[in-house]
Amino acid sequence: MDSKNQWNQKSSVQEFGIQKSSVAKPVHQQPKPTQQVAPKNEHDPNQLVRRVTKRNIAIKKSIATNEGTIYETFDPLMKPQTPQDIGFIVKCFQSHFVFSSMNETQLVQLAKSMFYCRLVIGQTIIKQGDGASSFFVLEKGKINVLVDGISRKQLTQGNGFGELALLYNAPRSATCVAMEECFLWGIDRHTFRKSVENVMRSEQEKNRQLLEQVKFFNQLTKDQKDAIAGVLILQKFNQNEIIVNEGDQASSFYIIVEGKCGVFNKEDVQIATLNPKDSFGESALKHDNQIRMMTIKAIEKDTKVVALGKDMITQILGDKVQYIIYKNICKWALNRSKLFGKxxxxxxxxxxxxxxxxxxxxxxxxxxxxxxxxxxxxxxxxxxxxxxxxxxxxxxxxxxxxxxxxxxxxxxxxxxxxxxxxxxxxxxxxxxxxxxxxxxxQEKDQSNLHSEEHQQSYDLVKQFQLKELIFLNKLGSGQFGSVYLCRNKNQETLFALKYVTRAHIQQYGIQKHVQQEKSVLEIMNHQFILKFYRSFKDAENIYFLTEYIAGEELFDAIREIGLLGKYDSQFYTAQMILQMEYLHTVHQIVYRDIKPENVMVDQFGYLKLIDMGTAKSLKNVSPPKTFTIIGTPHYMAPEVISGKGYGYFADLWSVGCCLYEFLCGGLPFGEEQEDPFEIYKEIVKNPLHYPSYITDKTAKTIIEQLLNKIPECRLGGSYSSLKNNQWFSDFDWNKLMQRQLQPPLIPKKEKLMNETQIQEQLKKNILVIDQIQKDTMGQKKVFAQPKDAEWDSIF
Structure with a gap:
């Protein structure tokens, strides 16, 4: 736990439409090595140098202030919205990347949540350095944008500004002053998030209900139906407008939402009527090269249908949809079986x-x-x-x-x-x-069950007292606490003890966050994930006792290796996929911050996923999505940035970023950017590019699958199909699970504490709690209060 985990939120004058950032770089990001030594030698991967600086710009949930706080100054007005107002706002939305992934229906609903306000001449609506809570659309008037007191830009009718506030709370990087009387539409972050969540959940639920009406989809799993519901496209047709034409190639499936459709023969005679919830075009999804046998038209004004393309369902479920259905039936039959069900x-x-x-x-x-x-x-x-x-x-x-x-x-x-x-x-x-x-x-799963020896170790640790832990070394420091290497007086096993101060828990309101971290840690049971033993608490701190991983971060390991080859990349990526498969399918947990800094290479060269501080359970959430903007910008999926809601597929995007980094030496988006705003824009808007020395087509295929901007397409149907991707055709997953593969790198022993050093430290007999007191001397402290029992009783 070091500076990489700090919540370093920052803004840029980019959110006001100014091209040059005036935000000072943090000390730990100066200087920034170039990604490549010389562009002209791009074809030579040996001349590539990895960025040394860690990606510290971790954006987590806005915790420093109450979500309901409004920082901007304006005079609220009552004004009923007209259709013209809605159209004006939607047009403005469409020019900002934050809203670029939303369709018109969603934008209209969002526009209806906005408030109306006025500025008098000379009034400051936004002040540089203040907190940020709202986004505005200027309906009338003119606003001057100043940075450090210098005028940089004027905003006029139709301009929007302050959109970064909708993503997270960060100090404003410019001041906005009314140059004349102004009228604006605005929306604050809290309302924006709630409105988007309501719209998205409502839309997803309606789509799911539609799918339940169609027999074809009954043969799919809940997760498969959830994924398909997320990509249905709403289409409108006028009366007598043709939806599908007889003789055309069949490429889409349709469900009627509103209105009616007619089925017409070659003589253009209507032979049947289709009503809401009826569907047509199912054969297009099941079989290749299907031809439309009839013409179907809308026979009522404003007929609405949702469409699903064959190419889309193929990306979501994999090739041969009928075989996917057969595989589902096989799995359901095995689950019902007395012999195979357990x-x-x-x-x-x-x-x-x-x-x-x-x-x-x-x-x-x-x-x-x-x-x-x-x-x-x-x-x-x-x-x-x-x-x-x-x-x-x-x-x-x-x-x-x-x-x-x-x-x-x-x-x-x-x-x-x-x-x-x-x-x-x-x-x-x-x-x-x-x-x-x-x-x-039966009842045996090689990858997840603790051995009897490990179980005995767990039982023994449960009896530990905090005062029995001897300090050996300090492993790292962060904004909220530190991590120490320690050992029990009466046991040789080494442990890592992380503490979080009550002062920070109270200051940032992260009680639920700390509870969530513990609840996730204690159910982890996988060979490639950090083992958690127990928690402690005292009047000043909350403590997490975990296994000690004698190794180094994957971030450092890949910089030692240099540019990774295919096998090295397979070795690390495969373990990340197994980690995500376990979290997503066994525990319905989304991790939300996959990056090399959050993965350790242990003393044997294998990976361990650490730091569950951002992980969240979606077990009882339907559909399984969350809306909090959280993670590290360079590794964030587009759907996280948009605020539209995201689920497990967001983690696969981050794995794709890591794979790209392994093979290409840099990140796919925002490699040369440090400002979150600029990184976000590249992720949402930019296409994927490769260095010229990346010629492996199968590598590009799996990268493009994982970095598909349509979340539902990243898995390719199932984790089984992802692991069977052509790029992994020469990789032995069984040997990986049995730890029989040769790791790309074994951490050097001189980096680790040896037995002699441990014994010398043990002789000093310094208790960890005493060392923490010494290290935190002079810091502001907060002590446990009776009301804390409401949240700290689980520790």
Whole structure:
């Protein structure tokens, strides 16, 4: 925990439309090494130098002030909004990057949340150095923008200013004074966030309800439906306007929201009517090269439909949508099974990896009585009958035959297709030969379970007292506290002890933040994530006791290595993907600040994810999204910046930034920028570019998937499909999980505290709590109050 974790919020005069920033750079960012030695040698990766400076511009939730505080000065007025007012505001919104990802319907709803105000001549609405809370659209008048007392720009009708205030609270970098009487529309950050959240949640919920009405989507998982609901596009059609034309290539699927549509034959005669919640074009999603068989027109004024393109659903779910549906049915069948239902999801995924989908005609035998047992069969499409004429659909056909692999060598009955359909066939014998029988794998997950030895260690640590911890070394310092290396008097295990002062918790109002960090840490149980043991508290501080990772930050490691090759990048990226898979799928947690500074390389060269201070559970949130602007600007996903709400896919964007950094040596967006505003603009607006020496097409493909500005397209259907990406085709995930791969770098031992140094420090017998008192001498202290029991009882 060092300066990289500080909440260093800053603004720029850019938010007032001035091109040159006057914000002084923090000392730790001066000087800034150039990304490349010489542009003319860009083709030579050996001449590339990584930036040494850490990305310290961490933007977290506005905590220094009450969200309801308004810093700007104006005279509020009552004015009912007219359609002309709404149109004027929306047009202004569309010229600012903060609103660029919102559609017109969303912008209209946002415009309706704005207040009206007036300035008299000479009145200052914004003062340089003050806090920021509101964004304004100038309807009438003229405003002078001054930086350090010098006039830099004039704002006139239609100009918007102060948009950075909608993202986070930072000191204003300019002063705005009315040059004549002015009238403005404004919105404060709190209202903006609430309005956007309400609009987005309402829209997502409506889309989800529409999907639930369509049988095709019933075969998708909740997460898949959530993802699709996020990319549905609302379209409006006038009466008699054609939506799809007979003979055209079928590329989209539609659900009617309002109005009615007519189905017309070649003679332009209406043969059917489609009403709200009806859909058409399903075959376009399931199959390639489909041709429209009918023409469909809007037959009512202002008919509205939501559209889903085949290319979009392919990006979200992966290729061959029908096979994705089949895979879902297989997983649901396994989950319902007595034999397979208790095995971990990772084992189920391995079982399904080798599945073959076979088509059967009506009356064809799927399994013959007396056949050798060795394959697992799952009915996918169509009905299957057993010898007693029982109908089996979307379920395992021969589960009982698989229970005892010794005595059950032949099938006891036949199974026949009643109707034409598909059956999944899995080579269960091959699976057992490779991984062992499912019976032996039940309740066992190699990646996540503590060993018995670790469990004993956990139980022992629970009995520790804070006063038993001996100080060995100081590992790092931050704005809210420090981290110390320590050891219990009676145990050889080394620990890291992080403390947060009550003074800072109270000053910044981060009680819930600290609670959240602990609640996330204590459920972590993964080999590539920091182990948490317990918390302590006293009158001055809250403490977190974790494992000690004897190593260095990935940030430093990749600078030692230089430009990473394919294997090195695969090694680190794969572990980040496994970390995210665990957080997202096992615990429904979004991390929100993936970057090399938050990942440690341990003494064996493998990664450990640390610092859960920004992690948040979305377990009981529907849809699973949060709206807080939080993270480090260079690694922030576009949807985080826009305030539209974001979920797990935001973490995959950050992983994509890291992968780009591994292979290219710099970051994909804002590499030469330090001002958050400029970084945000590049992330939202700029396309992705590569140095000329990046020629690996498969690397570009996975980077572009992870850095897709449509969040739902980053996963590619599932973590299983992401791990099977072509770029990983020569990478052994099993050996990674078993820690049998050669790491790119092993931290040098001289950087670590050796046993002799530890013993010398132990002889001094300095308690950690005494060292903390010494280090914080002279600092302002706040002591526990009775009211603190409302939040600190969990520590």
């Amino acid at each position: 095995i971990p999801a990772s084992v189920q995924d391995k079982l399904i990896e080798g599945v073959i989908y076979r088509k059967f005609t009506a009356g064809q035998k799927v399994i013959n009585k007396g056949d050798k047992v060795g394959y697992l069969y799952i009915a996918l499409e169509g009905n299957v009958l057993d010898d007693q004429k029982n109908v089996i659909a979307n379920n395992i056909l021969n589960e009982e035959s698989l229970y005892d692999e010794v005595t059950n060598t032949k099938h006891s009955q036949s199974y026949t297709m009643e109707t034409e359909g598909h059956v999944a066939v899995i080579d269960y014998d091959k699976y057992r030969t490779t991984y062992g029988s499912v019976e032996k794998l």
